[in-house]
Amino acid sequence: MRSVLKWAGVATGTIVALVVLALAAVYLVSSITLHRRYAVQVQPVAVPRDSAALARGEHIARLGCQDCHGPDLTGTTMIDQQPFAVLSAPNLTPAGVGAQLTDLDFVRAIRYGVAPDGRSLVVMPSSVYYFLRDADLAAVIAYVRSVAAATRPLKATSFGPISRLLLATGKLPVLQAELIDTTAPRSAPPQGATVEYGAYLARTGGCLECHGPGLSGGPIPGSPPNTPPAANLTREGVGRWTQDDFARAIRDGKRPDGSTLNPFMPYRTLRNLTDDEVAALWLYLQSVPPEPYGGR
Numbered sequence: 001m002r003s004v005l006k007w008a009g010v011a012t013g014t015i016v017a018l019v020v021l022a023l024a025a026v027y028l029v030s031s032i033t034l035h036r037r038y039a040v041q042v043q044p045v046a047v048p049r050d051s052a053a054l055a056r057g058e059h060i061a062r063l064g065c066q067d068c069h070g071p072d073l074t075g076t077t078m079i080d081q082q083p084f085a086v087l088s089a090p091n092l093t094p095a096g097v098g099a100q101l102t103d104l105d106f107v108r109a110i111r112y113g114v115a116p117d118g119r120s121l122v123v124m125p126s127s128v129y130y131f132l133r134d135a136d137l138a139a140v141i142a143y144v145r146s147v148a149a150a151t152r153p154l155k156a157t158s159f160g161p162i163s164r165l166l167l168a169t170g171k172l173p174v175l176q177a178e179l180i181d182t183t184a185p186r187s188a189p190p191q192g193a194t195v196e197y198g199a200y201l202a203r204t205g206g207c208l209e210c211h212g213p214g215l216s217g218g219p220i221p222g223s224p225p226n227t228p229p230a231a232n233l234t235r236e237g238v239g240r241w242t243q244d245d246f247a248r249a250i251r252d253g254k255r256p257d258g259s260t261l262n263p264f265m266p267y268r269t270l271r272n273l274t275d276d277e278v279a280a281l282w283l284y285l286q287s288v289p290p291e292p293y294g295g296r
Contacts (some may be wrong), residue, residue: 023161030164037118038177042108045138047145059141060136062272063205064094064129066145071145074152076123078123083160084225087123095149106141113176117201120177122157127179131203133188172223193276196283201277205270207233211221212296215288228262243282250278 061073068089070076077089101109105116113126132140157165166172173179189196202208202215210230213218213219217232231237238246245256253260255269261267273281 001250004152005198026161026168029168030159033167033175034122034159036175037228038112038114039118039122040108040112040114040177042104042112042260044104045107045134046139047103047138047141049142049145053139053142054146056136056220057139057141060132060140063269064125065086065140067266068152068267072150072203073147074150075154077155080133081226082158083162083289085160085163086155086158088154089124091151091154092144093149093151094149094152098144098147099149103141103145105240106144107137110137112182113180118173122174122176124176125206126176127207128204128209129181130182130184131186131200132148133186133200135185135188136204154218191276193279193283195280195283197277198280198282198287201281202284206266206283214291215285216293216295216296217293218294228264232291232293233285234288234290237291238285238293241281246282246285247278250281 025111060145065073068076068078069092070089073092075089075096077086077088077194090097101116108116109121109124109126110129111126111132113121113124113128115121129137163172165183167174187196187200189200191197207215208248210220211233212230215233217230217237219229220227241249248254248256250265250267250273251271253265254262255261
């Protein structure tokens with residue numbers, strides 16, 4: 001009996017040691033991944049300070065930045081789901097990181113997803129904002145520079161065992177610096193109710209990030225487990241919708257049958273779209289080839 005107990009104890013100790021080693025390896029590899037440095041060639045943009053640029057920057061910020069950083073840009077805790085992760089968007093005002101960042105730092109962060117120390121930003125959708133034309137990017141920076149200093153309590157970003165395991169195994173694509181094709185061209189169509197401008201809005205507004213390059217929807221890669229799948233926005237999915245139906249959906253969160261969209265869909269910020277922008281997006285969606293749901 002003593003022999004059996006002895007070997008049982010040895011086996012248990014071995015298993016515990018292996019588990020500890022595995023956890024240590026996951027922590028080490030994920031930490032190396034998070035602290036990796038990225039060298040990018042950042043081209044400066046001329047940041048204006050005139051009222052028209054500030055208004056344009058505020059409009060773009062209301063459609064994107066405020067969804068994560070909050071209406072006053074003081075930051076929000078976007079994800080608080082341990083043992084997965086806690087992810088907070090930082091305070092961009094002069095009371096937060098805004099006081100530390102130069103205009104070039106903002107360009108590096110927004111367009112390339114890289115912090116001043118060379119580390120990749122996490123979740124920040126720079127793979128979307130990379131395609132902002134220079135004038136729009138400069139306008140955003142000008143607006144962020146203009147907001148008043150303010151603070152709010154924020155939880156510190158931290159990665160739990162689940163997200164660290166996914167990072168260590170390359171199954172959590174949240175490091176923006178690794179997702180951007182810096183050789184991709186950026187288009188700058190004029191503003192207006194056109195297919196071309198609708199394509200620009202869809203790309204820089206994150207539609208393709210959630211609904212897929214082909215806009216056919218499905219599960220969103222790299223998102224938390226409880227994230228709802230994206231809908232099919234091609235004519236296969238919204239073929240019977242009218243432009244008014246589409247406008248109501250993205251502004252009020254209501255489908256044609258009166259049901260409410262999942263609040264993960266950012267209709268609270270998309271309601272800031274102008275009529276021309278809604279029309280441009282609708283024209284673009286109508287131009288996209290119909291695809292079955294889930295093909296992304």
